[in-house]
Amino acid sequence: xxxxxxxxxxxxxxxxxxxxxxxxxxxxxxxxxxxxxxxxxxxxxxxxxxxxxxxxxxxxxxxxxxxxxxxxxxxxxxxxxxxxxxxxxxxxxxxxxxxxxxxxxxxxxxxxxxxxxxxxxxxxxxxxxxxxxxxxxxxxxxxxxxxxxxxxxxxxxxxxxxxxxxxxxxxxxxxxxxxxxxxxxxxxxxxxxxxxxxxxxxxxxxxxxxxxxxxxxxxxxxxxxxxxxxxxxxxxxxxxxxxxxxxxxxxxxxxxxxxxxxxxxxxxxxxxxxxxxxxxxxxxxxxxxxxxxxxxxxxx
Amino acid sequence: xxxxxxxxxxxxxxxxxxxxxxxxxxxxxxxxxxxxxxxxxxxxxxxxxxxxxxxxxxxxxxxxxxxxxxxxx
Amino acid sequence: xxxxxxxxxxxxxxxxxxxxxxxxxxxxxxxxxxxxxxxxxxxxxxxxxxxxxxxxxxxxxxxxxxxxxxxxxxxxxxxxxxxxxxxxxxxxxxxxxxxxxxxxxxxxxxxxxxxxxxxxxxxxxxxxxxxxxxxxxxxxxxxxxxxxxxxxxxxxxxxxxxxxxxxxxxxxxxxxxxxxxxxxxxxxxxxxxxxxxxxxxxxxxxxxxxxxxxxxxxxxxxxxxxxxxxxxxxxxxxxxxxxxxxxxxxxxxxxxxxxxxxxxxxxxxxxxxxxxxxxxxxxxxxxxxxxxxxxxxxxxxxxxxxxxxxxxxxxxxxxxxxxxxxxxxxxxxxxxxxxxxxxxxxxxxxxxxxxxxxxxxxxxxxxxxxxxxxxxxxxxxxxxx
Numbered sequence: 113x114x115x116x117x118x119x120x121x122x123x124x125x126x127x128x129x130x131x132x133x134x135x136x137x138x139x140x141x142x143x144x145x146x147x148x149x150x151x152x153x154x155x156x157x158x159x160x161x162x163x164x165x166x167x168x169x170x171x172x173x174x175x176x177x178x179x180x181x182x183x184x185x186x187x188x189x190x191x192x193x194x195x196x197x198x199x200x201x202x203x204x205x206x207x208x209x210x211x212x213x214x215x216x217x218x219x220x221x222x223x224x225x226x227x228x229x230x231x232x233x234x235x236x237x238x239x240x241x242x243x244x245x246x247x248x249x250x251x252x253x254x255x256x257x258x259x260x261x262x263x264x265x266x267x268x269x270x271x272x273x274x275x276x277x278x279x280x281x282x283x284x285x286x287x288x289x290x291x292x293x294x295x296x297x298x299x300x301x302x303x304x305x306x307x308x309x310x311x312x313x314x315x316x317x318x319x320x321x322x323x324x325x326x327x328x329x330x331x332x333x334x335x336x337x338x339x340x341x342x343x344x345x346x347x348x349x350x351x352x353x354x355x356x357x358x359x360x361x362x363x364x365x366x367x368x369x370x371x372x373x374x375x376x377x378x379x380x381x382x383x384x385x386x387x388x389x390x391x392x393x394x395x396x397x398x399x400x401x402x403x404x405x406x407x408x409x410x411x412x
Numbered sequence: 413x414x415x416x417x418x419x420x421x422x423x424x425x426x427x428x429x430x431x432x433x434x435x436x437x438x439x440x441x442x443x444x445x446x447x448x449x450x451x452x453x454x455x456x457x458x459x460x461x462x463x464x465x466x467x468x469x470x471x472x473x474x475x476x477x478x479x480x481x482x483x484x485x
Numbered sequence: 486x487x488x489x490x491x492x493x494x495x496x497x498x499x500x501x502x503x504x505x506x507x508x509x510x511x512x513x514x515x516x517x518x519x520x521x522x523x524x525x526x527x528x529x530x531x532x533x534x535x536x537x538x539x540x541x542x543x544x545x546x547x548x549x550x551x552x553x554x555x556x557x558x559x560x561x562x563x564x565x566x567x568x569x570x571x572x573x574x575x576x577x578x579x580x581x582x583x584x585x586x587x588x589x590x591x592x593x594x595x596x597x598x599x600x601x602x603x604x605x606x607x608x609x610x611x612x613x614x615x616x617x618x619x620x621x622x623x624x625x626x627x628x629x630x631x632x633x634x635x636x637x638x639x640x641x642x643x644x645x646x647x648x649x650x651x652x653x654x655x656x657x658x659x660x661x662x663x664x665x666x667x668x669x670x671x672x673x674x675x676x677x678x679x680x681x682x683x684x685x686x687x688x689x690x691x692x693x694x695x696x697x698x699x700x701x702x703x704x705x706x707x708x709x710x711x712x713x714x715x716x717x718x719x720x721x722x723x724x725x726x727x728x729x730x731x732x733x734x735x736x737x738x739x740x741x742x743x744x745x746x747x748x749x750x751x752x753x754x755x756x757x758x759x760x761x762x763x764x765x766x767x768x769x770x771x772x773x774x775x776x777x778x779x780x781x782x783x784x785x786x787x788x789x790x791x792x793x794x795x796x797x798x799x800x801x802x803x804x805x806x807x808x809x810x811x812x813x814x815x816x817x818x819x820x821x822x823x824x825x826x827x828x829x830x831x832x833x834x835x836x837x838x839x840x841x842x843x844x845x846x847x848x849x850x851x852x853x854x855x856x857x858x859x860x861x862x863x864x865x866x867x868x869x870x
Contacts, residue, residue: 153503191501198497202490247633272503370504373494395490443674443729448737448761448769451669451679451725454832456522457815457863460537461836464526464861468840470779470804471745471753473683474723476638476665481620481646482590482613 117284117300122147126154127266127289128164135277135285136300146277150287153276154269160189161265163212163258170259178255182244190247192264199264199376200240206383207376208240210252211352212260218357220339220348231355238352267330267375270294274371286324291331294371298325309365309400320400322412328371332364332378345404349382360385362402364392367412516827517870518543528859532581533563549600555611557592568697568708569787569800569854577787577854579802582695590615603630609642619647626665634671638681640664650694659689675729685719685747698800702791711799713784719747737761750783751804754846767819774812775838778846781806787851802855808844811837813861828869836861 117136120143124131133150137143160169173183185193199207213234217226237256244251252259266289273287274294283297286305293307304323309331322329338345339357346357364381368374377397381388389409392399400410443449452458458475466472467482498504524537536559543553565586566579594611610623624642631637642663649656667681696711723743730736743755759773782804784797813836820829837860842849 188502191497194500195494195497198493202493268501268503271498271501275503275505368491369495370498372498372501372504373491376494377491397491443731443735444671444677446729446735446737448735448763449677449727449729451677451727453739453761453771454817454865456520456539456541456865457832457834460522460524460539460863461861465777465809468803468859469753469777469809470749470751470782471719471721471743471747471755473663473665473685473719473721473745474681474743476626476640476642476667476681476683481622481644481659481661482615482618 118143120146120285122150124151126151127158127162127269129266129290131290132288133273133277133285134305135282135287135296137282142280142282146280146282149276149280150273153273157265157269157272161192161261163260163262170261173250173252174258177252177257182249182251184248185245185250187247189250190245192261192268193243193245193250195372195376196240196261196264199380203380203383205240205353206351207263207380208238208352209259209261209263210238210240210243210257211350212262213237213256213258214350214352214355217355218348218350220337222339223341225341225346225357226355235355238355263379264372264376266290267292267328267371270328270371292328292371292375293324293330294328295324295326320410320412322367324367327367327369328374329365329367330371330374330378331366332382338362347382349379351383351385358383358385360404361388362404362406364388364402365400366392367398517545518867519870520865520867522863522865524864525862526859527861528563529857531564532857533561533565535559535561543596551596551598551600553596553598555592555594555596557590557594559590559592560587561590562587565695566802566855567695568699570699571701571788577852579855580699588615588617590618604628607640617648617650619649621645636669638665638667638669646689648690648694653694657690659687659691661685661687675731677727679723679725681723683719683721683723685717685721687717687719689715691715691717692799693801696799696801698786698789698794698798700789700791700794704791709789709794709798711801712797713799714749714797717747717749719745721745734763736763749804750781750785751779753777753779767821769817769819771815771817771834772812773815773836776808776810776844778808778844779806780845787854805842805855806845806849806851807840807842807855808846808849809838809840810844811839811858813837815863826868826870828867830867830869831865832867833864834862 117138120135120137122133135146137146159165162168163170163174165171169183169185169189176183196209217230217234237254242253242257244253270287270289270292271294274296277285277296284300285296287294287296295305298304304325307322307324307329309320310317332349337348344359345362346359349358350356351358361382364378366374366378368377381392381399381401384391389401389403392401393411398412400412402408447453462475520541522539526535537557539555539557541553541555543551545551562585564581567582568580569577570580572578590613592611592613594609596607596609598605598607605628607626613620622642622644624640626638626640628636628638644661646659646661647656648659663683663685665681665683667679669677669679671677692713693711697708698711700707700709721743723741725739725741728738730738739759739761741757745753755775755777757773757775759771761769761771763769782799784795785799785801785804787800787805789798813834815832815834817830817832822828837858839858841856842851842853
């Protein structure tokens with residue numbers, strides 16, 4: 113029965129990145145329905161959590177910061193906040209969804225590091241523990257505070273799409289959203305899907321080719337995105353406690369059951385800079401890492 | 413039983429004040445879902461025990477699920 | 486420390502709607518279940534012995550329905566107390582039936598439940614048949630999730646029983662009703678509490694056709710039939726508490742208390758506690774303890790006097806004042822599998838109890854003539870598909 117199924121390749125754009133879905137569908141009708149369902153799943157997530165959309169839920173919450181009135185939220189948003197809480201606690205406060213405002217003073221086209229003067233007014237507006245939230249409402253108490261789910265939503269979307277396709281009966285395939293990969297199920301012959309991690313020292317080369325039968329692979333993508341200042345590589349990630357961009361690990365790739373977990377763990381490892389490698393090992397994570405001096409470390 | 417009404421009022425007060433309980437966050441509910449945390453961990457054994465006690469004692473009730481009577485001596 | 490972070494993130498991730506498996510609230514059965522349970526009950530002094538065999542199965546139908554079926558067979562044998570007499574020294578003692586009774590009870594019961602978003606409805610019914618007793622019963626129950634931490638429940642049960650004792654010439658009936666109101670409250674992430682109140686009303690032939698009373702200084706016959714009112718109103722209040730102990734390898738404490746009173750004058754307290762301790766690799770050991778105390782019915786007396794005996798009279802040891810103390814231990818092992826069979830659970834338990842007049846709360850000096858002890862063994866296997 114399975115060998116009649118057709119391989120479907122579907123490239124599209126979502127969440128500000130190029131995306132790709134590859135899966136086996138029993139017939140054209142289901143293949144088309146799957147494509148429609150993928151868009152129907154991703155569109156509302158973007159609607160609600162994109163800070164680029166003025167009328168998104170996140171933008172509403174950010175606009176109401178310090179104004180005295182909390183915003184009503186639904187169960188999904190509450191669950192995302194709860195997840196952000198776990199990331200905050202598990203990273204000793206380094207993974208902080210309120211740290212997005214630091215983007216104002218650091219981007220990868222800057223040639224100098226942020227100064228004390230630039231950082232000082234922003235630090236008091238950062239801090240997950242300041243956010244007032246419950247299962248039903250969300251409020252940012254200081255004007256200027258901002259929430260940014262950028263580090264969670266794309267990975268969550270990959271998991272959601274995978275779950276959706278599984279519920280439709282699709283058991284073989286994978287979904288990739290901007291480099292974050294979630295496997296729906298192994299290839300029909302039982303083999304895993306080939307996925308690759310690039311060598312950060314030579315971006316055209318692949319350092320590792322893996323065959324994933326299940327689970328997710330994400331990379332805290334600093335193999336390509338970094339800024340060199342005085343010979344030190346700084347990533348686009350910022351430390352919410354100091355306001356400075358992190359430097360330490362060149363890149364981290366993590367394999368976990370869910371994309372949202374792989375993504376958070378990879379990001380937290382990067383935020384921990386030099387301690388990131390030790391932290392990954394301590395938590396028995398399946399990872400692939402390139403340290404600041406170009407050494408490759410892994411636990412796979 | 414003397415002081416029965418006092419005892420009942422006492423217990424009711426405790427139950428009412430429990431409504432101001434600590435809210436459980438979604439990720440915390442894991443513990444309550446463990447099998448050993450179910451109110452009835454083995455419904456069949458419980459039914460057997462309740463039936464055994466009920467046929468030898470003068471009381472019954474509290475558990476729900478009426479069940480059938482029997483001519484137990 | 487290792488693995489904890491990933492576990493905590495996983496737990497939080499699984500609460501995200503996009504990752505949740507379908508069907509949550511109220512849906513207990515997503516798998517097919519088959520159970521077999523064996524039980525043995527035995528009293529001291531060659532009194533009653535019962536073997537119980539139970540087969541049951543449950544299956545989900547569609548997204549919201551669950552249907553269940555149960556079959557039980559009890560075989561009992563042994564002697565039973567009929568009434569009390571005074572011996573040569575003036576001490577009260579029980580007169581046990583001479584011949585050994587052998588009886589068999591067969592039960593069939595069915596259930597259907599329907600789970601909606603925050604409400605679950607259930608229907609149950611069955612028949613229990615013995616050589617001298619027939620019971621037909623049905624009931625309905627509803628449970629309603631008021632919020633993520635509070636659930637209300639209510640149920641109504643009815644039983645139509647016929648009594649036609651062996652060796653007797655009559656067939657009498659009784660009608661029992663029971664209504665329950667309950668609330669289950671999550672207190673915090675580690676504990677929850679349930680409290681239920683039941684109201685029962687029985688009407689019809691409520692006496693025991695095999696029991697009699699002995700009357701001293703009787704005007705007529707010294708042995709009269711057990712005679713109880715034809716109505717009984719009962720009220721019970723059960724409260725159950727469960728608490729999780731993360732650090733003790735995720736153990737759980739269960740503690741129950743029930744208060745009971747009826748208009749026959751019986752008042753009782755019951756306290757039960759059990760400790761569910763997971764030990765290596767899907768094993769659990771569960772020690773448990775139970776204390777029960779009862780105050781005698783108004784019309785109970787071990788032996789009656791012709792001058793004071795009333796319209797209602799019973800010497801049934803089960804309506805006397807006494808206490809029961811005991812406990813035991815249960816062991817269970819889970820085998821989690823992949824494939825058609827998802828899970829197999831094996832359980833075995835042993836409990837021992839002492840029923841003594843002197844164990845009654847507050848003491849009882851009626852002597853130990855109707856004291857006895859009993860033990861129970863259960864063994865069960867449950868398979869999930």
